[in-house]
Structure formats: structure tokens, C-alpha cells
Amino acid sequence: MVAYILNSKHDNDNICLATGWGSNVFAVVLDGQEGEYALGMLAKVYNEKVPHTAKIISHEGKRLIFNLPLGLYIPAVLRILPGLEVRGNGGYVFLPPSKINGQEVVWDIGCGPCEIEPAEAPAWLIDSICFCMEVCFG
Numbered sequence: 001m002v003a004y005i006l007n008s009k010h011d012n013d014n015i016c017l018a019t020g021w022g023s024n025v026f027a028v029v030l031d032g033q034e035g036e037y038a039l040g041m042l043a044k045v046y047n048e049k050v051p052h053t054a055k056i057i058s059h060e061g062k063r064l065i066f067n068l069p070l071g072l073y074i075p076a077v078l079r080i081l082p083g084l085e086v087r088g089n090g091g092y093v094f095l096p097p098s099k100i101n102g103q104e105v106v107w108d109i110g111c112g113p114c115e116i117e118p119a120e121a122p123a124w125l126i127d128s129i130c131f132c133m134e135v136c137f138g
Contacts, residue, residue: 014098014105017065019074020089025118026074027087028064028125034083035061042081046124053119055111056093059103063093066121072129080132 019026030036043050054065061083068074074088087093098105110116 014100015095016092016098017095019087019091019093020068020076021073024068025065026068026121027091027093028066029085029087029093030062030064031083031085032061036083038081038084042084042128043124046127048122048124051119051122052116053111054113054116055108056095056105057108058094058100058105060100062108065093065118066125067118069121069126072126074129075133078129078132078136080128086129 017023017025017027028039030039039050050064051066056063056065068088074086076090077085077087079085094100094105096105096107107113107115
């Protein structure tokens with residue numbers, strides 16, 4: 001994983017995970033309950049479950065980290081559904097022990113880098129990302 005320091009005007013320096021081809025991971029960003037509901041419904045449409053993977057929690061919601069499939073381009077930020085977006089090339093997510101608006105960013109229990117590797121992205125998630133890129137960008 002590739003991390004860099006982002007100087008924030010509101011907090012101390014933060015550590016970020018650069019997403020995309022440089023780190024070979026992408027992030028699924030769940031903004032609160034709306035994002036969790038959206039991802040759960042998307043998985044349900046495919047009759048699948050969300051895989052256990054590295055997971056970051058902040059006051060804004062959860063960030064699930066997945067391996068980026070070889071050759072797949074995901075833009076820096078791509079909104080899939082309300083409350084659900086992905087971060088790819090040129091994007092980033094904050095890593096622990098960063099603080100956002102004074103709130104700590106933490107690894108979910110059992111989902112830190114010493115406990116689990118980023119999972120392979122399920123086909124239904126990749127299909128949804130590709131469909132959204134087709135609709136959004138033609």
C-alpha cells in the first residue's frame with residue numbers, strides 16, 4: 001500500500017492511502033447508513049455478500065479496501081449510488097491515526113493491515129463500477 005502525508009488546515013498532518021494503479025487497490029466509500037444500505041442492496045441484487053476485507057472507519061462512514069483488478073481504470077471518485085462511491089486513480093482515503101475534523105480514523109476490529117489483506121473485488125462490484133462508468137462517461 002502506498003501512503004502519503006496530506007497537510008490539513010483543520011487537523012495535524014494526516015496519512016492517506018493513494019488509490020489506483022500506484023497502490024493496486026481501490027476503496028469503496030460508504031457514507032453513513034445510506035452508503036451501507038446502498039452497498040447491501042447492490043449485493044442483494046446479485047444475490048451475493050460483501051466480502052470481508054480491510055476496512056477503515058471514520059465519523060463519515062466506512063472505507064472498504066479491495067485489490068484493483070489488473071488493467072481496470074477507476075477514476076479518482078466515481079459515485080455509484082447515493083452514499084456509495086469508489087476511489088481509484090488519483091484518489092485517496094485517510095488512514096489511521098489520521099483525524100478528520102477532530103475525529104479519529106481507525107481500522108475496524110479484525111480488518112487492519114496486520115489482520116487481513118485487501119480482498120479481491122467481487123465480480124458483481126466490478127460489473128457495477130464498469131456499468132456506472134459506461135453510463136457516466138459513455
